[in-house]
Every structure is written in structure tokens, then in C-alpha cells.
Amino acid sequence: MTSRRGFLLGIAAASLTPRLTWADAGSPAYLGAARDQNGDFALYGLSAEAQIVFRVGLPARGHAAAAHPTRPEAVGFARRPGTYALVIDCANGQVTHKLQAPKGRHFMGHGVFVQGGDILVTTENNYAESKGCLGLWQRSKGYVRIGEVDSHGIGPHDIRVMSDGTLVVANGGILTHPDHGEGRDKLNLETMQPSLAYLTSEFSLQEQHILSEDLHHASIRHLSVADDHVGFAMQWQGDPFDIVPLLGLHKRGADPILFEAPLADQLSMKAYASSIAFNGAGTELAITSSRGGRIHRFATDGQFISAVSRTDVSGLASKGDGYLASDGQGALLSIEADSHLLNKTAGLAWDNHLVSLPLLG
Amino acid sequence: MMMTSFVQITLKSLAASVVLFTGGGAYAGPQADAVVRVVTQHAVPAVLNFSAQTKALEVAAKSDCTAGALVPAYNAGFDAWMGLQHLNIGPVEADARGLTIAFWPDKKGMIPKTLSSLIVGQDAAVADADEFAHVSIAARGLFALEYMLFDDEFNAYEQGSYSCELVQAITHDLAQTADHIAGEWTREDGFAATLTTAGAQGNQRYLSETEAAQALYTMLLTGLENSAEQRIGRPLGSFEKPRPKRAEAYRSGRSARNVMLSVQAAREFVVAMAPETPTHTLEVLDDVLAKLQDLDDPTFASVEDPMGRLKIEIIAQRIEAATDSIANDIGVPLGISAGFNASDGD
Numbered sequence: 001m002t003s004r005r006g007f008l009l010g011i012a013a014a015s016l017t018p019r020l021t022w023a024d025a026g027s028p029a030y031l032g033a034a035r036d037q038n039g040d041f042a043l044y045g046l047s048a049e050a051q052i053v054f055r056v057g058l059p060a061r062g063h064a065a066a067a068h069p070t071r072p073e074a075v076g077f078a079r080r081p082g083t084y085a086l087v088i089d090c091a092n093g094q095v096t097h098k099l100q101a102p103k104g105r106h107f108m109g110h111g112v113f114v115q116g117g118d119i120l121v122t123t124e125n126n127y128a129e130s131k132g133c134l135g136l137w138q139r140s141k142g143y144v145r146i147g148e149v150d151s152h153g154i155g156p157h158d159i160r161v162m163s164d165g166t167l168v169v170a171n172g173g174i175l176t177h178p179d180h181g182e183g184r185d186k187l188n189l190e191t192m193q194p195s196l197a198y199l200t201s202e203f204s205l206q207e208q209h210i211l212s213e214d215l216h217h218a219s220i221r222h223l224s225v226a227d228d229h230v231g232f233a234m235q236w237q238g239d240p241f242d243i244v245p246l247l248g249l250h251k252r253g254a255d256p257i258l259f260e261a262p263l264a265d266q267l268s269m270k271a272y273a274s275s276i277a278f279n280g281a282g283t284e285l286a287i288t289s290s291r292g293g294r295i296h297r298f299a300t301d302g303q304f305i306s307a308v309s310r311t312d313v314s315g316l317a318s319k320g321d322g323y324l325a326s327d328g329q330g331a332l333l334s335i336e337a338d339s340h341l342l343n344k345t346a347g348l349a350w351d352n353h354l355v356s357l358p359l360l361g
Numbered sequence: 362m363m364m365t366s367f368v369q370i371t372l373k374s375l376a377a378s379v380v381l382f383t384g385g386g387a388y389a390g391p392q393a394d395a396v397v398r399v400v401t402q403h404a405v406p407a408v409l410n411f412s413a414q415t416k417a418l419e420v421a422a423k424s425d426c427t428a429g430a431l432v433p434a435y436n437a438g439f440d441a442w443m444g445l446q447h448l449n450i451g452p453v454e455a456d457a458r459g460l461t462i463a464f465w466p467d468k469k470g471m472i473p474k475t476l477s478s479l480i481v482g483q484d485a486a487v488a489d490a491d492e493f494a495h496v497s498i499a500a501r502g503l504f505a506l507e508y509m510l511f512d513d514e515f516n517a518y519e520q521g522s523y524s525c526e527l528v529q530a531i532t533h534d535l536a537q538t539a540d541h542i543a544g545e546w547t548r549e550d551g552f553a554a555t556l557t558t559a560g561a562q563g564n565q566r567y568l569s570e571t572e573a574a575q576a577l578y579t580m581l582l583t584g585l586e587n588s589a590e591q592r593i594g595r596p597l598g599s600f601e602k603p604r605p606k607r608a609e610a611y612r613s614g615r616s617a618r619n620v621m622l623s624v625q626a627a628r629e630f631v632v633a634m635a636p637e638t639p640t641h642t643l644e645v646l647d648d649v650l651a652k653l654q655d656l657d658d659p660t661f662a663s664v665e666d667p668m669g670r671l672k673i674e675i676i677a678q679r680i681e682a683a684t685d686s687i688a689n690d691i692g693v694p695l696g697i698s699a700g701f702n703a704s705d706g707d
Contacts, residue, residue, distance in 0.1 A: 290703045329568070346569065351702070352702055
């Protein structure tokens with residue numbers, strides 16, 4: 001029954017409705033969470049040169065965030081075993097939605113938007129059934145949960161979307177339960193089986209890789225994607241003095257390739273990788289180790305390029321031909337052939353991860 | 362000769378650092394004072410001592426390389442390392458020198474394998490110091506030398522043999538590594554200056570006094586944790602399966618001595634960092650030292666005996682108690698704590 005006049009008015013009104021973009025939040029290139037000197041936690045937007053462009057307070061320490069591809073919206077996840085996530089309007093600092101994990105599940109700290117930004121996919125621990133799952137939330141319906149699918153492994157942690165819409169999930173393999181050690185006790189170290197799982201855009205399993213039995217303690221935790229390559233970073237659950245790979249590179253249809261630095265450098269990482277990123281050109285990739293206070297750079301053919309020492313370094317994202325790294329002492333560093341300081345905010349402790357935003361002009 | 366020149370360099374460069382430090386016009390607060398004290402009273406003397414002792418070991422090996430003759434100089438060198446090994450950032454970390462000096466634990470048995478292959482192949486690297494500096498870290502440093510001097514499969518060599526040359530090459534390489542560490546700590550723009558000019562313009566490594574104090578503090582705690590978790594924890598294994606052969610330096614009978622020296626170094630560190638330290642921390646550390654003395658078990662072999670095991674476990678617990686005490690006595694008053702991400706990643 002819509003009249004032609006009413007219809008045209010509607011279009012006019014729609015075109016007048018402000019459609020906020022990341023430019024309205026100061027055009028950040030990165031998101032990072034930090035604790036400040038008062039002990040408060042906040043989400044920060046950072047420019048391409050690592051200057052703070054916005055700050056939004058958080059109720060507690062977070063882990064990572066999922067950034068909407070176009071709208072200035074970020075979803076901040078509580079740390080494991082948190083059961084809530086907050087949708088934050090980064091243009092005005094308001095919390096617009098609070099996501100509550102269903103009964104028997106908690107968030108794992110990572111998530112990603114798919115389908116043009118309408119569906120948020122969250123990694124979750126279905127501890128009621130001792131398996132991993134992915135929660136699906138629809139933004140256009142007010143972030144209502146519309147379902148969940150199997151992650152095809154225990155302990156899904158990071159999740160990324162590839163350019164063709166395929167999802168890749170790091171199933172860390174470690175079983176936890178909120179009733180045991182505040183959800184951080186590891187209940188299945190003897191039998192853990194981490195995997196890299198690819199799901200189609202319809203969420204059905206497309207391909208899955210499990211590392212060899214001698215590496216079953218290598219918990220695949222964090223991911224970075226460049227074209228059709230997936231880099232994955234691992235955290236060893238055996239002896240920290242074991243000499244084991246912490247970085248892998250995978251292309252669908254092939255076997256994963258594992259990278260190791262020379263013996264002494266590899267040992268200096270303390271068998272732990274915190275974050276991973278490709279450089280902007282996709283020609284190399286790097287991992288950080290907060291425990292080793294190190295950044296290791298590798299060419300995509302596995303050649304070790306260099307190590308950079310930085311106490312408590314953890315967050316890592318691509319920046320030009322190199323990387324942006326963050327540490328627990330408020331520093332944001334540019335890492336290339338040389339590393340140098342871009343920003344240092346006294347009293348800030350940057351948390352585990354940095355999240356890259358697509359630069360959309 | 363070497364020693365003298367280093368002392369001169371040190372005094373000169375430290376004077377330069379202190380001038381830089383106070384000349385910047387900034388108020389030198391308690392954190393900065395603590396850093397200067399740890400550097401001048403604890404770190405630099407340890408670095409110089411290690412350099413001197415490894416030089417003496419090299420000289421001793423040149424005159425008589427045989428295992429029996431070299432043990433006293435070896436022990437003096439290892440003792441000196443224990444005064445320094447916890448200071449594992451900066452020059453000790455660079456070029457993986459810490460791991461080159463002390464490759465432990467050797468979980469895959471790489472040391473005897475690498476030494477055997479050098480000896481069997483009569484590898485010419487022993488004749489060229491530059492070439493030897495590129496040999497696997499498993500065949501260099503104190504633990505490779507321990508095999509050569511204390512393990513029956515390696516230590517029966519004579520003067521003039523290939524193994525003798527290998528021992529001389531290892532001691533020369535070790536002294537060189539120590540010399541590099543000492544040089545990089547004490548030269549005018551060296552690591553001592555880097556720490557004591559934290560927060561000054563142009564100091565890219567330590568962007569504030571807090572960072573330098575925190576870096577030192579973290580090493581103090583990590584050093585003690587390593588003694589509890591690794592030096593004692595490894596041989597302890599589990600009650601069902603004790604692992605005495607996993608004790609550090611058991612071949613040379615130094616396992617308990619190394620824990621004792623690391624705790625003594627921590628005590629010296631504490632006193633330098635906080636001369637007004639409440640007595641609790643020092644009491645706990647002294648208690649650990651007394652208990653190690655009473656244990657009278659150089660290699661922690663008694664982990665296999667329930668009573669001995671209990672005593673060793675208590676020593677580890679007391680070392681962990683010392684770290685808690687240090688957090689209260691030093692960390693809180695100075696406003697510093699261990700790493701944010703390092704202690705709590707995901």
C-alpha cells in the first residue's frame with residue numbers, strides 16, 4: 001500500500017540517515033586493549049602511525065576484539081572463561097549490545113565478522129559437551145544469536161576469514177571447564193589434538209589438518225591470513241625447554257610447513273608464541289613471545305630473518321613492509337629491518353593482541 | 362692485565378653514565394637510584410669476575426689441558442658464571458651468549474653427540490677460534506667442558522691429543538664470550554650506561570626509569586624461579602619417578618652448589634636494589650642457604666629417598682617464598698611488578 005510519494009520520501013529519509021563509518025571514529029588502523037595506571041581497562045583505536053585516536057572504557061580485562069569491516073563497531077571479548085562480549089560503538093564510545101554466551105558455553109576471546117559484516121562468528125567452549133563450537137550472531141537483528149556450529153576440535157581460539165569467504169579456525173586442543181581452576185586448568189594434556197580447520201561460508205567442514213603425534217602438545221592458537229596462505233602460531237604444552245616449532249604456514253590442499261629459528265634463538269622463545277602477523281606485503285611473517293621477550297621474523301619460505309628483543313612484547317599486526325608490535329610497558333614499536341618506537345604512553349600496559357582494521361579510505 | 366684495563370673502562374664509563382643520568386636535569390627517583398646500585402654494586406663486578414675467571418681457565422688449559430689439572434679453574438669459572446647467569450638480558454642475551462655459555466638442560470643429549478662427532482671427525486674448527494665460534498652451541502661453553510672433564514667417555518685424553526685441543530678451543534671461546542659480555546656492559550655507551558640512562562633522550566631500549574628498574578627486578582625474580590623450578594624441579598621429577606640424572610651439572614657435583622650460588626647472587630642483588638630491605642626477604646634467603654648447607658647432597662641424588670626428597674622440596678618452596686617476599690619488600694615500594702603479558706598470556 002506504499003504510495004509512490006511515501007516510497008520516495010522513504011528513500012530520501014534513508015539517504016539522510018547518517019551511516020557512520022570508521023572515519024567517524026578517527027579512522028583507526030588498529031585496535032588494542034590496555035590497562036592504564038589506575039588499573040582501568042579500555043579499548044583504544046590507533047592510527048597507522050600508532051597514535052591513539054579513540055579510547056572506550058571496558059569493564060574488565062579483555063582478550064582480543066572483532067572489528068566490523070565498515071561500521072565503527074568493535075566486539076570486545078572477556079578473557080576466558082568469560083561469558084559476555086560487548087559491542088562498542090567506537091564513534092561515540094557507547095556499548096550498544098551485550099552478547100551473553102548460552103548456558104554451557106563461554107567465549108574463547110576471538111571472533112570475526114562474515115557475510116559483509118552481518119554475521120559475527122565467535123569461538124566458544126561448549127564445556128557442557130567437552131567440544132568446541134562457533135556461535136553465530138546476526139547484527140541486523142540486534143546481534144541476536146541465530147545458531148551455532150561445530151568448530152571440529154576442542155578449544156577453538158582464533159578465527160579468520162579468507163578472501164573467498166572460507167573460515168579458518170585454530171582449534172587449540174586444550175579442554176578446560178569453568179569449574180576447574182577458574183576455567184584455566186588444562187584437563188586433557190595427554191590426549192590433546194590441536195587442529196587447523198577450514199569451514200565453507202556455509203559452515204561445513206572443508207579441510208582439516210592435525211599435526212604429527214610428536215607435536216600433539218603444540219596448541220595452535222593464533223592465525224594470520226595473507227591471500228591463500230594461513231600462518232599459525234603455537235604454544236607448547238610440554239617442557240618449555242623442548243626444541244619445537246612455534247610457527248607454521250599452510251595453504252589449502254597441501255601439508256602445513258613448520259618453521260624454526262636456529263637452536264639458540266628457538267630456545268629463547270620459551271616454547272611460546274603470543275601473536276602472529278604477516279607483513280603488509282605478505283612476503284614474510286613474524287611471531288612474538290611475551291615469555292621470551294622476542295619477535296622472530298621469517299620469510300615465507302621458512303628462512304629465519306631476524307630476532308628483535310623487547311621485554312613483555314605480545315601484540316603484533318602488519319604495518320607496511322613490516323609490523324606494529326605492542327608491549328606491557330606502553331610501547332608501540334615499528335618492526336622492520338630496524339625497530340623503532342612510534343608511541344609510548346606512560347602507565348599503559350598493552351594487552352595480548354593488536355587487531356588490524358581494513359583501511360577503507 | 363686484562364682485568365686492570367676493564368676496571369679502568371668500567372670506572373670511567375660508570376662515571377660517564379652517572380653524569381649523564383643526573384646531568385639530564387630530571388629528578389633521579391628511587392627507581393633510578395636502585396638501578397644505579399644494582400649496576401655498580403652487583404652486575405658490573407659479576408661481569409668482570411666472570412671475564413677474569415674464564416681468562417684464567419683459558420690460561421690454565423694452555424699450560425695443562427688434562428681433566429685432572431683443569432678442575433679447579435673450571436669450578437672457579439662456573440662459580441663466576443653463577444654470579445652472572447640471571448642477568449640474561451643485554452650482552453648476555455645478545456648472540457645467544459647465555460645459552461652458548463650454559464646449554465642446559467640438554468634434553469636431546471646433543472652435547473655428547475656433538476662432541477663425539479667433532480672428536481671422531483678430528484674437526485679442524487678447534488684450530489681456528491673464528492670457526493669454533495660457529496660450532497653448535499652444544500659443543501661450546503661450560504656444559505660441553507663438563508663432559509670433557511668429568512665424563513668417563515671423554516676425560517681420559519692426554520696432552521697434545523685432539524681432545525686436548527678441543528678443551529683449549531672451548532676455554533678460549535668461553536673467555537672470548539665473557540670478554541665480549543664485559544666489554545658490552547662496561548664500555549662508555551655499553552649496557553650499564555643504557556640501564557642508568559633509562560628515560561633519557563636517545564635511549565631506545567629503556568624508555569623510562571621504571572622500565573629499567575622493572576627489567577632488573579624481573580631478572581631477579583626469574584633467576585630465583587629458575588633455581589626452584591629447573592635446578593631443583595627437574596631432578597625432583599615426580600614422587601613416583603624422581604629424576605636425579607636431570608640435575609644440573611651433576612657430573613661435576615655442582616648441582617646444589619649452583620643453587621646456593623644463585624641464591625647468594627640474588628641476595629646480593631636484593632641488598633643492592635633495596636639497601637633498606639625489610640629483613641624478611643633476607644631471612645628467607647639465608648634460611649635457604651642454611652638448608653642447602655645442611656642438606657649435604659651435592660648432586661641432589663637424595664631425591665630418590667623420601668626424606669631427602671622432602672628436604673629438597675622444602676628448599677624449592679622456600680625459594681618460591683622468597684620471590685613472594687621480594688614482591689612485597691621491593692616490588693611494591695618501588696612500584697614495579699613482573700611483566701603484564703609474560704606472566705599471563707593466552
